[in-house]
Amino acid sequence: MCGIAGIVNLTANAPITEHDLGRMAVMLDHRGPDDRSTLCGDMFGFAHTRLSIIDLAGGRQPIHNEDSTVWVVFNGEIFNYIELRELLLSKGHRFYTHTDTEVIVHLYEEYGDDFVRHLNGQFAIALWDTVRRRLLLVRDRPGILPLFYSVNEGRLFFASEMKSILAGTRQSPRIDTLALDQIMTFWSVLPPRTLFQGIETLAPGEMMVVENGVCRKHRYWDWSFTQPGDYAVGSEAELAGQLRELLLDATIIRLRSDVPVGAYLSGGLDSSILAGLIDGIGDIKLRTFSITFPGSDLDESVYQEQVIEQLSSEHSRVVCTPENIADEFIKTLWHTEAPILRTAPVPMGILSGLVRSQGYKVVLTGEGADEVFGGYDIFKEAKIRQFWARKPDSRLRPMLLKRLYPYLDLSKDQAQGYLQSFFGIGLDNPQLAYFSHLPRWVTTAKCKAFYSSDLHDSLREDPYAALAATLPDAIGGWATFNRAQYIESKTLMSGYLLSSQGDRMLMKNSIEGRFPYLDHRVIEFANRLDPRLKMKVLQEKYLLKRSMQDRVPRAILERHKQPYRAPDADSFRNAARAGYVDELLDPGYVRGCGYFDPQKVSLLKKKLDKGLIGSAKDNMALIGILSTQALHKLFIDDYSANIGQYAERRLQDQDNNVQEVCHVG
Amino acid sequence: MSVENRIREYILENYLFTNDQSMLGSDDSFLQKNILDSTGMLEVIYFLEDEFGIKVQDEEMVPENLDSVNRIAAFLGKKGVTA
Known part of the structure; x- marks a missing residue:
């Protein structure tokens, strides 16, 4: 992975300088410590910081086409680049590198803006067409990689992280209180909004075209679910076989790299499946990494050991204590650029540090499986709550919740009252698109009791209404389970798990994560399945487990799902x-x-x-x-010490000896 | 300070994060007003045991004894705690 940044003159005429671009680039050095480069055109400029993974010697960006009329800077990986390269060679294109990046410029020549539909990967792309004098900004389908932009004084600034834009515009930001209010509801900000006023983000699966001084965005891909009655046809065994084949291919192409690839191992089902799949591929020696919380009930090392033993992987672990979390907390926020409601991202940043210290640059992770295959308790809760909503005065129906939360003693009136008040939220309207998420959001929103009266008074937009406005028309026709998956993928997953707890914590230590479960072919396959195959009665990720049962220790298959948590x-x-x-x-x-x-x-x-x-x-x-x-x-x-003057100093210091200064006090 | 006031102050400070006495009526239900969830209820029981030197039995952990300032005060009274 890498960092990208750039500037395009919309109405401004002042030339874009190397210096402007350099200021933006240095703020992204952690994303790409291997190289830093810039390119200045007459009305556009690109900057790139590189983490070298494919074509180590020849992959310097920007990359261009045969006659240098199309230029690209790119953060991410195109995993099907080998097949795309063959296709493009057969159509007469000539390549000057062996990078995955170069397929982008030739695909654009061949297919125009539809080029993105041919890509299988994770990407944030900026492409400049010198003939049509237009810029394309593109973000991958599920939203693995970030891409922000801001229009400021007649110029469009874009970058992988907001701190780079803030170095470019030379302006300290203001916090957008509506964004803060969304975080205190959904845990994430709804695109295009970000924490900072005036800076927006591309949504997952979105493309922006900048032409003649105008920016237009469109969604080229979205999560879409099959209507009830039209689900994928086939026996459970057939569908499990298809899923296994697909997931194996999604994993194999994610091992393409000119540097060795490792894997995170949480001790949960999803990462254990990936480790099992890799172990079965050819002569690959499995290399795994995990985090442990000694003495805490959040620790999962017992399960990690079971997988390591079965697969005989070479394994490294790092211990995380509450003190480590306190030590790394501020630096973590420098990277997340968004408030967090749990400390869970911090250990993920410590884990990527372990990977780096072992000389690895790339890891596979199991992120996404819970959203794609329905693993979260929130999906089970919704199923029970909907059953309960048919007969709201039933005392027995909510008892099913006990299967989810064995520690609740439901024989007591007090617990019954608690259940009624918590899970009973929204029971009067089970058809509401976000019915599944109301208990979580209502609980999260209790943070708002701490708002100042000024903040309360300034909030003019209801977060639920803002969310409802982003939902597709088709959602009303989907099964409740699938609606919950859509909402989860668009709020918690892309807005928090893949960013604050994902990309930002990986890139903090210049580590690239790869996500086989988020291969769009896997998502599209899962979205065609009958939801009952994802959750059979209350067995989560049923089909996924069935398809992989011989590759994972039985204890892992049968354990109750434990959400990843860290001491708060x-x-x-x-x-x-x-x-x-x-x-x-x-x-x-x-x-x-x-x-x-x-x-x-x-x-x-x-x-x-x-x-x-x-x-x-x-x-x-x-x-x-x-x-x-x-x-x-x-x-x-x-602002000045951490961004304004810092960028200047770092740019001037050719040896890059200026340390990041993001400390408080 | 009376038992009732000590309970009220504890609930106000730790669950409503205020010292404004008017924010909590003596008969306000902690559960119905979403002041306490199940974890909060356990914390209150710890507080009562530490502060007043009593033991709360399993069968006593019911809303009738614990769900408002007045109910707790009456419950403590039955346990022999007085101001």
């Missing part, structure tokens, strides 16, 4: 260790930033200091407030 508030109790907690939650500072109520935050801090933060609600509020305050400090208060 516990990480910040030792204020001496994380001195920034006092600074960021100081009543004067909280008042000055303006987002939260200083008195309420002080009482939350008091609760933290006494070690009394136990509920999910308080944990989310604490991490959400702390991360928002930290982002304000990093990007607004310290």
Whole structure:
């Protein structure tokens, strides 16, 4: 993977300079530490930082076509580039590199804007056509790689991360309070909005065409589900066989690389399946990496060991303690560029550091399987809640929830009341497109009790209405299960798991992640399946398990799904260790930033200091407030030190000895 | 401080994050007003045990004893705790 950035004059006439582009590029050095390059045209400029993975010697970007009329900078991988190259050679195109990048320019010559439909991969692409004087910006289908843009003083700025745009525009940002409110509801911001006013993001599966000073966007791909009655035909055994073949191919093409490829191993089903698949391919020696939380009930090393033993992989593990989380928290936010409600991204950043330290640049991960094959408890809850909604006064129907949450003692009136008040949310309207997600969102929104009155008053848009406006017309005809999958893929998955917990935590240490479950052929296959094959009664990911049962230890197949979590508030109790907690939650500072109520935050801090933060609600509020305050400090208060002057210094320092400075205090 | 006021202050500070006494009526239901969830209820029980030196039995963990300031105060009274 890499970093890309660039500038296009829309109405401005001032020349674009190497210096402008250099300032943007240096902010992306962590994404591409192997090389940095820029290209200046008369009305456009591209910058690229490279992480060399394919054609190590010849892959310097930008890459151009035969007569240098089409130029591209690209972050990502085109996994079917070998087949595309053969196709393009047969059509008379000539290649000057062995990169996957070069197929993009020739495909564009051949198919115009439809070139993207031929790509199987993960990508953020900027392409300049010198003849038609137009720019294309394209983001991959599920939204694995980021791509932001901003129109500022007659120029379009674009980049892989917002800090690069902020270096280009030379302006410190302001936090968009509607974006903050969406995070405190959905955990993610809905595209095109971002945390910062004036900077937007391409949505997953979107293309922007910039021509004659005008920017137009369109969606070239979206998650789409088969209507009930038209689901894929075939016996369970046949469909399981097709799935296995498809997933094997999706994995094989993701092993294409000129550097060795490793794999994350969580101890859960999805990464274990991938490890099992790789192990069965030719003479590949499996290399795996995992994170452990010693002494915590969040630790999954017992399951990791079972997989390692069965597959005899060479394995490295890194220990993560609450202190490690406190130490890395601020730096993590520098990379996420968005508030987080749990510390879970932090250990993922520590894990990518382990991969780097072992000399690896590329890992396969199991991310996406839960969304594609229906693995989350939220899908089960929705199924039970819908069953309950048919007879809302039933005392027995909600008892099914006990199968999901064995620790709830439902024999007690208190627990019954809790169930009614929590899972009963929205029971009066089970046809609502986002019925499945209401309990989660209502719980998350309890963070809003900490808003300052100014923030409350400034919010003019209901997040649910904003979400509803983004839903496709067809969603009403889909099964409830599929609606939940759509919403999950568009909010939590692309907006949080693939970014704050995915790309940003990988790129923090210059590591490329690859996601076989998010191969668009796998998604499209799964989306044609009868939802009952994804969740049979309450067995999650049924068909996936059936298709892979001989490749995964039985204990892994049968274990109850454990969502990946990390210690939250516990990480910040030792204020001496994380001195920034006092600074960021100081009543004067909280008042000055303006987002939260200083008195309420002080009482939350008091609760933290006494070690009394136990509920999910308080944990989310604490991490959400702390991360928002930290982002304000990093990007607004310290704009000059962290971005404005930093970019200048780093650009001037030819040896690149300037260290990243994103610390608080 | 009366038992009732100590309970009220604890709930206000730790679950409503305010010192404004008017935010919690003596008969307001913690569950119905979404002030406490099941984890919160357990925390309250820990608090009562630590603060007032009592033990809450399993069969006593019912809304009748725990679901408002007044109910807790009455429950503590039955357990012999007085101001």
